[in-house]
Amino acid sequence: MRDVQGSEDFRNVPIQKVGIRQIRYPITVRDKSRQKQETVANVTLSVNLPHANRGTHMSRFVEVLDRFKDEVSYQSLDLILIEIKKALKAEESHIELAFPFFLRKKAPVSGMESLMSYDCVIAATYARHLEIATRVDVPVHTLCPCSKEISTISAHNQRGMVAITVGMTKFIWIEDLIQIAEDSASSPLYALLKREDEKFITERAYDNPRFVEDVVREVALRLQALPGLRFHSIEVENFESIHNHSAYAVISKKFDAD
Numbered sequence: 103m104r105d106v107q108g109s110e111d112f113r114n115v116p117i118q119k120v121g122i123r124q125i126r127y128p129i130t131v132r133d134k135s136r137q138k139q140e141t142v143a144n145v146t147l148s149v150n151l152p153h154a155n156r157g158t159h160m161s162r163f164v165e166v167l168d169r170f171k172d173e174v175s176y177q178s179l180d181l182i183l184i185e186i187k188k189a190l191k192a193e194e195s196h197i198e199l200a201f202p203f204f205l206r207k208k209a210p211v212s213g214m215e216s217l218m219s220y221d222c223v224i225a226a227t228y229a230r231h232l233e234i235a236t237r238v239d240v241p242v243h244t245l246c247p248c249s250k251e252i253s254t255i256s257a258h259n260q261r262g263m264v265a266i267t268v269g270m271t272k273f274i275w276i277e278d279l280i281q282i283a284e285d286s287a288s289s290p291l292y293a294l295l296k297r298e299d300e301k302f303i304t305e306r307a308y309d310n311p312r313f314v315e316d317v318v319r320e321v322a323l324r325l326q327a328l329p330g331l332r333f334h335s336i337e338v339e340n341f342e343s344i345h346n347h348s349a350y351a352v353i354s355k356k357f358d359a360d
Contacts, residue, residue: 114153119196121148122163129199130175131222134277135206143174143201149192162189174199176224176234176273183228198225203238203276209292209299210306216294220280235333237267238279242287243303244340247311257308262287262340264321272330286320288312314338318351331357 123146133139147163166185170178179197186195203222208215223237242262249258264283268274284290288307295303312320318338325334335354342348 110154110156116153117151119148120151120158121146121196122160123147123198125164125167127167127174128171129201130173131201131203131224132176132273132275134275138175139204141201141203143199146196146198146200147186148196149186149190150194151192158190158192162186165189179224179226179234180228180232183226183232187228194227194229196225196227198223205277205280207290207292209295211298211302212296214294214296214299216292218291218293220276222276233269235267235269236274236276236279237265238276238283240264240266240280240283241291242284242317243289243291243307244314244317245288245307245311247313247316250308250311257311258344259307260340260343261291262314262317262338264317265335265337265339266321266325267335268325268328269332269334270328270330271332274328274330278328282321282324286312286317286324314340314349314351318353322353322355326357333357 125145127143127145128140129143130138130140145167147167149158151158163186166182166189167174169185170182174182183195183197186192200221200223202219205218205220206215207218221239224234226232226234240263242264244260244262246258264287266279266283268279288310289303292299318336321336322334325331333356337350337352339348339350
């Protein structure tokens with residue numbers, strides 16, 4: 103049978119990434135309190151394609167992934183990517199895992215426990231060495247400093263989202279990134295609260311007002327204290343409750359290698 107994908111292409115246009123996406127696959131991630139957590143990821147796999155090659159062999163991505171069916175984790179990413187490079191005869195290979203991470207949280211006064219879900223992405227590339235970036239989206243509570251300043255009763259509250267992406271030379275816990283985001287806002291969010299918890303959070307936010315600009319700067323300062331940081335990208339969005347728009351702020355920075 104003729105290898106159509108492997109035939110020669112004469113358009114002289116290389117492709118940076120070609121592959122497959124939206125594969126739902128079980129994975130294991132590291133969990134600070136339980137050592138590991140099993141979840142399900144949407145997986146994207148790709149390689150570069152030289153200008154002379156017409157196509158890539160898509161089925162080989164799934165074949166490689168299935169060889170690691172019980173070991174798809176942060177620790178196995180380099181092995182998976184090396185195998186993909188070999189199977190596809192590529193110079194670069196890429197993997198992206200998008201998954202929910204669950205954290206059991208206690209309400210601040212009642213101590214009631216509930217599970218919070220955080221959307222995470224781990225993206226890795228292997229050319230000559232492994233490069234990994236981790237992203238976590240953290241919902242938070244913010245209170246507007248300007249509203250507090252001009253109001254005699256109450257102040258403008260909103261939910262916000264802090265999206266943190268980091269590249270590290272050392273492993274960092276997802277829980278630590280979540281903590282940094284929550285500590286930088288007016289208050290964390292919880293899945294379950296009793297009335298005494300609602301009172302505590304409302305008053306805490308009132309005493310700790312934050313613009314999006316405040317939150318993004320606080321996150322940046324906390325991240326820069328981490329050892330082994332190569333880059334960070336922080337995006338904060340407030341889903342405004344009294345305006346017909348969102349407010350947002352972004353800080354991105356690269357750091358010199360250690």
